[in-house]
Amino acid sequence: MGIQEQYRNEAAALLSSGEVKLVIGFGAGSTADRRRPLFARTPEQAQKFVLDAACIANLSTYLVAEGLLSDGKKVGVFLKPDGIRSVNILISEAQLKPEQVVILGYAIENGKEVTPLEGRNISDFSIGEKIRKLTPPPHVIEAAEKIEAMSPAERFEFWKEHFSKCIKCYACRQVCPMCYCRRCIVDVNQPQWVSTSSHTLGNFEWNLVRAFHLAGRCAACGACDRACPVNIPLRLVNYRMGKEVRSAFNYVAGENSDQKPVLASFKQDDPETFIL
Amino acid sequence: MTRILLRNKLDDCLAAWQKAGFSVLAPVKRHEMSTFGEVQKASDMALDLVLTERTIKDHFFPQTEPLIKYKIGKHQIDSETMTPPERKRVFFGVRPCDASGLAIDDPLFGWDYKDDYWFRRRDNSVIVTIACSQADDFCMCTSVKLSPDSSKGADVLLRPLSDGSGWQVEAVSDRGTALLETISSLLQESSAETAPLPQVAEKFDVEKVMEWLADPASFESQFWKDISLRCVGCGSCTFLCPTCHCFDIQDEGDTYQGIRRKNWDSCSFPLFTMHTSGNNPRNTQSTRWRQRIMHKFNYYRGKFGVNSCSGCGRCTRQCPVDMGITETLQAISNLPR
Ligand code: SF4
Ligand code: SF4
Ligand code: SF4
Ligand code: SF4
Numbered sequence: 001m002g003i004q005e006q007y008r009n010e011a012a013a014l015l016s017s018g019e020v021k022l023v024i025g026f027g028a029g030s031t032a033d034r035r036r037p038l039f040a041r042t043p044e045q046a047q048k049f050v051l052d053a054a055c056i057a058n059l060s061t062y063l064v065a066e067g068l069l070s071d072g073k074k075v076g077v078f079l080k081p082d083g084i085r086s087v088n089i090l091i092s093e094a095q096l097k098p099e100q101v102v103i104l105g106y107a108i109e110n111g112k113e114v115t116p117l118e119g120r121n122i123s124d125f126s127i128g129e130k131i132r133k134l135t136p137p138p139h140v141i142e143a144a145e146k147i148e149a150m151s152p153a154e155r156f157e158f159w160k161e162h163f164s165k166c167i168k169c170y171a172c173r174q175v176c177p178m179c180y181c182r183r184c185i186v187d188v189n190q191p192q193w194v195s196t197s198s199h200t201l202g203n204f205e206w207n208l209v210r211a212f213h214l215a216g217r218c219a220a221c222g223a224c225d226r227a228c229p230v231n232i233p234l235r236l237v238n239y240r241m242g243k244e245v246r247s248a249f250n251y252v253a254g255e256n257s258d259q260k261p262v263l264a265s266f267k268q269d270d271p272e273t274f275i276l
Numbered sequence: 277m278t279r280i281l282l283r284n285k286l287d288d289c290l291a292a293w294q295k296a297g298f299s300v301l302a303p304v305k306r307h308e309m310s311t312f313g314e315v316q317k318a319s320d321m322a323l324d325l326v327l328t329e330r331t332i333k334d335h336f337f338p339q340t341e342p343l344i345k346y347k348i349g350k351h352q353i354d355s356e357t358m359t360p361p362e363r364k365r366v367f368f369g370v371r372p373c374d375a376s377g378l379a380i381d382d383p384l385f386g387w388d389y390k391d392d393y394w395f396r397r398r399d400n401s402v403i404v405t406i407a408c409s410q411a412d413d414f415c416m417c418t419s420v421k422l423s424p425d426s427s428k429g430a431d432v433l434l435r436p437l438s439d440g441s442g443w444q445v446e447a448v449s450d451r452g453t454a455l456l457e458t459i460s461s462l463l464q465e466s467s468a469e470t471a472p473l474p475q476v477a478e479k480f481d482v483e484k485v486m487e488w489l490a491d492p493a494s495f496e497s498q499f500w501k502d503i504s505l506r507c508v509g510c511g512s513c514t515f516l517c518p519t520c521h522c523f524d525i526q527d528e529g530d531t532y533q534g535i536r537r538k539n540w541d542s543c544s545f546p547l548f549t550m551h552t553s554g555n556n557p558r559n560t561q562s563t564r565w566r567q568r569i570m571h572k573f574n575y576y577r578g579k580f581g582v583n584s585c586s587g588c589g590r591c592t593r594q595c596p597v598d599m600g601i602t603e604t605l606q607a608i609s610n611l612p613r
Contacts, residue, residue: 029598030413030414030592030598030600030602030603031413031414034598035598036506036597036598036599037505037506037597038506039505039506057596057597061508062506161307162307165307165309167339167512167515167516167540168339168540169510169511169512169514169515169516169542170510170511170545171508171510171511171512171596172510173510174508174509174510174596175508175510175596175597187545187546187547189547192526195526195528196524196526196539197340197526197528197537197539198339198340198539198540199340202340223596226596227510227512227596229329229512229515229516229594230309230329230330231307231308231309231329233308
């Protein structure tokens with residue numbers, strides 16, 4: 001039995017036993033190479049699930065949809081390690097109750113082979129060590145190093161060119177599991193904190209606010225990067241922020257669900273090298 | 277015999293238009309994105325794209341636009357209107373769906389109030405459409421009763437020759453005729469054949485869709501909830517759409533001085549309909565999605581006699597969760613009745 005069939009059956013069993021009220025997985029998309037989020041509430045709907053190497057989206061973003069978990073019932077969700085990592089972060093930030101999430105974990109090897117992950121509760125997945133060792137794909141590191149080697153003026157130009165394209169659609173925010181604020185600061189208009197205009201200044205404000213707010217919280221799933229309709233290399237921003245947090249605090253987001261959020265905790269021996 | 281423009285005359289053509297005082301905008305690739313941008317020579321153009329990621333709408337209705345500057349003093353209020361410059365522009369290589377988008381939006385911007393910002397740019401622009409020779413899985417112009425060689429919204433229509441050497445040229449408006457006069461010496465008579473049009477299958481029955489939407493019973497249908505479950509409410513489908521036109525007016529600065537701007541807004545955002553009381557009449561994504569479809573295929577048609585969609589397919593092509601309107605319209609047209 002292939003993993004797709006196995007997970008279809010498992011999702012169907014979870015639904016028919018009433019253990020979960022909903023399973024979030026993938027279905028066929030509008031073209032042969034696309035997959036789309038699919039929500040199954042009945043065992044029959046679960047038979048429509050697709051699970052293959054094209055299932056790269058991080059579905060954990062739906063777990064923080066307003067009202068989804070407020071009834072205390074359980075939800076099943078198909079997740080890769082980066083999705084499991086996001087769930088760890090969400091739990092540590094008190095956005096999720098671990099017992100409400102049943103994880104149908106899978107990994108994609110070499111971009112081709114899909115293998116099941118053992119365990120169904122978040123505590124079953126000890127992904128911490130893996131995450132520590134995880135490095136982004138070589139082309140990302142290469143692109144990041146190129147930017148790091150630039151002079152501040154060149155670097156500013158680089159980001160200015162990219163950020164000036166931003167149309168403030170907020171797709172990067174909407175697909176990000178870590179962007180769960182019920183009211184994002186850019187939507188606060190009494191008073192208006194951040195300009196809504198997508199001129200270069202307004203775009204810098206938005207992209208920098210988001211970068212700072214995601215520092216030490218990003219699961220490196222790449223959803224924002226893939227969603228950006230104007231192809232701003234957002235993952236380079238997240239990568240750099242993750243690196244900063246790691247070198248300053250030896251902190252890697254989402255290693256486990258007991259971590260204290262780095263921006264919301266204080267240790268007496270925190271280095272203060274960057275505080276003037 | 278028809279007139280043709282050879283590809284190798286494109287540089288001369290650009291020079292002639294520049295000499296006549298036009299800026300020329302064409303599809304370009306810049307910073308890993310395709311859009312319409314100013315070009316100096318033919319080699320700056322990316323004419324082989326199915327469609328640019330961004331639409332030409334951006335050059336008529338920019339994502340942010342200063343309207344007035346204001347200054348409020350103790351005894352007096354100063355304000356200055358910031359109208360866009362009257363600049364003559366040629367848009368070269370526009371796709372039929374994008375050119376139609378402009379024509380679809382004209383009645384909106386000229387309805388009860390003539391939007392000077394839109395028409396200053398429209399009246400000074402000449403649209404040179406190139407009929408499509410390729411389409412992708414998302415194109416759906418034929419479903420909204422347009423076609424890969426539609427001249428709607430165009431001033432000049434070019435049809436690619438089958439040998440790829442150039443285009444057959446046809447003026448479709450007075451403005452187009454005038455533009456062609458500036459390059460008359462570069463055009464030649466020929467009977468060369470034009471390339472076949474790409475096949476764009478009809479994906480839904482738009483008449484059926486409109487009929488269902490017009491039925492008051494459809495408004496509260498469970499259909500909206502089911503189809504929009506996965507929509508994450510980013511506005512990219514609206515911002516990349518050549519016909520979406522909603523905007524918000526914002527004052528940037530403070531009470532005493534600043535700039536009033538017109539910024540794109542989107543029915544996909546919860547804030548769009550949020551009342552100051554805190555009540556939101558469209559407080560779920562399904563009601564917002566319903567609005568988007570209703571607006572395009574029911575209300576807009578009722579008011580202006582045309583659907584607010586030109587079938588470019590960008591909303592599906594770019595949607596991070598593979599939604600877009602095609603699937604919704606397909607599902608509606610397949611509903612049992
Ligand atoms: S910031 Fe981007 S990469 Fe990081 S968790 Fe959010 S969507 Fe994923
Ligand atoms: S997805 Fe891209 S264009 Fe949209 S707001 Fe984010 S950075 Fe800007
Ligand atoms: S349909 Fe897609 S692009 Fe449009 S708002 Fe929803 S998620 Fe965003
Ligand atoms: S609704 Fe979609 S297909 Fe229609 S014009 Fe807009 S982006 Fe194109």
